[in-house]
Amino acid sequence: MTETIPARSEVAPELTWNAPSVFPSDDAWDEEFKRITDSLPDVKKFQGHLGDSPAAWADAMQVFDDLVSRVLKVFVYAGMAHHVDTTDQAATAMVSQAQGLYARSMAAIAFLDPELLAIGEETLRRWIKDEPRLAIYDHYVSNLFRKQAHVRSAEVEELLGMLADPFSGPGGTAGMLTNADFKFEPAVSADGSEVPVTQGTILRILTGADREARRMAWEHYTDTYLAFKNTLANNLASSIKQNVFNMRARRHRSTLEASLFENNIPVEVFHNLISTFRSNLPTWHRYWAIRRKALGVDTLHPYDIWAPLTGEKSHIPYQQAVDWICAGMAPLGDEYVSVARKGCLDDRWVDVYPNQGKTAGAFSWGSPDTYPFIVMSYNDDVLGLSTLAHELGHSMHSYLTWQNQPMVYSNYSLFVAEVASNFNQAMVRAHLLETIADPALQISVIEEAMSNFHRYFFVMPTLARFELDVHERVERGEGLTADSLIELMADLFGEGFGDQVHVDRARVGITWATFGHLYADFYVYQYATGLSGAHALSRRILSGEAGAVDDYLRFLKAGGSFYPLDALKMAGVDLTTPQAVEETFSVLSGMVDRLEKLLA
Numbered sequence: 001m002t003e004t005i006p007a008r009s010e011v012a013p014e015l016t017w018n019a020p021s022v023f024p025s026d027d028a029w030d031e032e033f034k035r036i037t038d039s040l041p042d043v044k045k046f047q048g049h050l051g052d053s054p055a056a057w058a059d060a061m062q063v064f065d066d067l068v069s070r071v072l073k074v075f076v077y078a079g080m081a082h083h084v085d086t087t088d089q090a091a092t093a094m095v096s097q098a099q100g101l102y103a104r105s106m107a108a109i110a111f112l113d114p115e116l117l118a119i120g121e122e123t124l125r126r127w128i129k130d131e132p133r134l135a136i137y138d139h140y141v142s143n144l145f146r147k148q149a150h151v152r153s154a155e156v157e158e159l160l161g162m163l164a165d166p167f168s169g170p171g172g173t174a175g176m177l178t179n180a181d182f183k184f185e186p187a188v189s190a191d192g193s194e195v196p197v198t199q200g201t202i203l204r205i206l207t208g209a210d211r212e213a214r215r216m217a218w219e220h221y222t223d224t225y226l227a228f229k230n231t232l233a234n235n236l237a238s239s240i241k242q243n244v245f246n247m248r249a250r251r252h253r254s255t256l257e258a259s260l261f262e263n264n265i266p267v268e269v270f271h272n273l274i275s276t277f278r279s280n281l282p283t284w285h286r287y288w289a290i291r292r293k294a295l296g297v298d299t300l301h302p303y304d305i306w307a308p309l310t311g312e313k314s315h316i317p318y319q320q321a322v323d324w325i326c327a328g329m330a331p332l333g334d335e336y337v338s339v340a341r342k343g344c345l346d347d348r349w350v351d352v353y354p355n356q357g358k359t360a361g362a363f364s365w366g367s368p369d370t371y372p373f374i375v376m377s378y379n380d381d382v383l384g385l386s387t388l389a390h391e392l393g394h395s396m397h398s399y400l401t402w403q404n405q406p407m408v409y410s411n412y413s414l415f416v417a418e419v420a421s422n423f424n425q426a427m428v429r430a431h432l433l434e435t436i437a438d439p440a441l442q443i444s445v446i447e448e449a450m451s452n453f454h455r456y457f458f459v460m461p462t463l464a465r466f467e468l469d470v471h472e473r474v475e476r477g478e479g480l481t482a483d484s485l486i487e488l489m490a491d492l493f494g495e496g497f498g499d500q501v502h503v504d505r506a507r508v509g510i511t512w513a514t515f516g517h518l519y520a521d522f523y524v525y526q527y528a529t530g531l532s533g534a535h536a537l538s539r540r541i542l543s544g545e546a547g548a549v550d551d552y553l554r555f556l557k558a559g560g561s562f563y564p565l566d567a568l569k570m571a572g573v574d575l576t577t578p579q580a581v582e583e584t585f586s587v588l589s590g591m592v593d594r595l596e597k598l599l600a
C-alpha cells in the first residue's frame with residue numbers, strides 16, 4: 001500500500017468525507033463567506049447595549065451564536081479541502097481566508113464578556129431567572145465570574161494580552177529547530193541499505209523488526225538532540241519562566257494550580273495520578289521483562305520498546321473494522337451504534353485511506369452544523385482499527401453534544417475529550433479479546449493496546465513528573481541547565497524501567513527535548529487521566545452496573561455545559577480519587593498477564 005499511494009484525484013468519492021454535505025460547491029462557500037462578511041457590522045450594533053434589558057442580551061446571544069456557527073461551517077469546509085491535499089494551493093488560500101474571517105468575527109463579539117462582567121453577576125442572575133431564553137447561560141455566567149477572580153486591572157490585562165504573541169517564541173523555536181533544521185544521520189538496515197532518519201520515519205523504523213536499524217536510528221535521533229542540548233534546555237527554561245511569570249501576574253499559588261484553573265481542576269487530580277502511577281510501576285517492570293523474553297534479547301534497550309512481538313501482520317479491511325467497532329460499542333445501545341455505523345459507511349464522516357499530500361495522523365473535527373468528520377490514513381491493520389475507534393469516540397461525543405447543547409456549550413475540553421475517545425478503544429479491545437479465537441490476532445490487539453498504554457500511561461505521566469519538578473525548581477528561584485534536565489529525566493525513566501531496561505542516561509535523559517508538548521504547560525497529564533476515566537467507565541458498563549450506560553450517554557450529551565470533573569462524576573467516575581487510575585492499572589496488568597500466556 002505504501003508504494004502505491006494514489007493521488008487525491010484517484011480516490012473513489014465513497015471513501016472520502018462528505019464535503020458536499022457542508023457546501024454543495026466552492027461557489028456556494030464563496031457566497032456564504034461574503035454574506036457573513038457583510039453581516040459583521042450588524043453584530044457590532046449590540047455593543048454597549050447588552051445591559052439595556054434581559055431581552056436585549058438574549059437577542060444579542062442569538063445573533064452571536066448564529067454568527068459563530070456559520071463561521072465555523074465556512075472554516076470546516078476550507079479545512080476539509082486542505083487536509084486531504086496539503087499541496088492544493090487553492091485550498092490553502094481558502095483556509096487563510098477562513099482564518100481571517102474567524103478572527104474578524106471573534107473581534108466583532110469580543111465586547112461580550114467585558115460587558116457582562118460590567119453588568120455584574122447579581123443582575124445577570126436575576127435576568128437568567130426572568131427571561132427563559134437566558135436560562136442556558138447559567139453555567140456560562142458562573143464560569144465567567146469564577147475566572148474573574150484572577151483577572152487584573154484593564155491596564156495589566158492589556159499588557160498581558162500584548163505578551164501572548166512574543167511569549168509564543170520558545171515553543172516555535174523548538175519546533176523550527178527540531179522539525180525544519182535538524183538533520184539526522186541515516187541508519188543502515190540488515191541488508192546494508194541506508195535508511196533515512198527523519199521526524200517522519202523514526203517511528204516506522206522503531207516499530208520495525210530490524211534491530212540494528214532500530215539501534216542506529218534511535219542513537220542518531222537522540223544524538224542530534226544531544227548535540228543541541230544547551231540551546232534546547234535554555235529554550236525550555238525560557239518557556240517555564242514565562243509560565244511562572246504568568247502565574248505570578250495572575251496571582252496563583254503555583255504554575256500547576258494556574259494551569260489547572262482554566263478547567264476548574266483541583267491539583268489533587270494531578271497529584272493522585274502521579275502517586276498512583278509511581279506505586280504501580282512494578283506492572284510496567286513486569287511488562288519489560290516479558291517483552292525482553294519475547295524478543296529473545298539479553299538486554300532490553302529503549303529502541304526495543306516498539307519492536308514487533310510477532311512476525312504475523314493482521315489484515316482488517318475497513319468494513320470489518322467498522323463491524324467490530326460497532327459490536328464493541330453495542331452495550332451503549334442501538335441508537336449509538338446505528339448512528340456510528342451510518343456515519344462510517346453511508347453518511348461519509350470518514351476520509352478513510354491515505355493519498356498523496358494528505359495530512360499525517362488522524363483527528364475528528366467539524367462544527368455543530370456539519371457531520372463530526374474524521375480524517376485518517378487507514379492501513380487495514382489493528383492500529384487502523386483502534387485509531388478509527390478512538391476518533392469515532394470523539395465524533396460520537398461531538399455528535400451527541402451538538403444534538404443536545406446550544407452553541408455556547410458545543411465545545412468540550414481535552415480533559416473530557418480523551419475520555420470519550422479512549423473509552424471506545426477500551427470497549428472495542430475488550431470485545432475483541434473476548435470473541436477473537438486467533439491467537440496471533442489476540443497478540444496484535446494486545447500489542448496495539450500496550451503501545452498505546454506505553455505512550456499515554458507511561459511516557460506521558462513520566463513527562464508530567466518532569467514538568468512538575470522543573471516548574472517547582474524555577475518557582476523556587478533555581479536555575480535549569482541541560483545536564484540537570486537530562487539527569488532528572490534519566491532518573492525518572494530509570495525508575496519506570498526498573499532494572500529491566502538499559503538506561504543510556506544521556507540518550508534517555510534527553511527525551512524531554514523530543515516532546516513539543518512540554519511547551520504547553522501541564523498538558524500531557526490529561527492523556528493519562530483521560531485514559532483512566534475511560535477505563536473506569538468502560539469497566540462499569542462491561543460489568544453491567546445498573547444505570548451505567550445512561551450515565552455515560554448523559555456525559556456525552558453534556559458537552560461543555562458542566563465543568564469537566566462534574567461531567568465525569570455524572571458519567572460515574574470521580575477523578576479526585578486515585579480509584580480510576582488504579583482500575584486502569586488493573587486493566588493493564590490483565591493485558592500483561594494475557595500477553596505472557598499467549599507468548600508462553
Ligand SMILES: [Zn+2]
Nearest residue numbers: 390394418421
Ligand atoms: Zn484523541
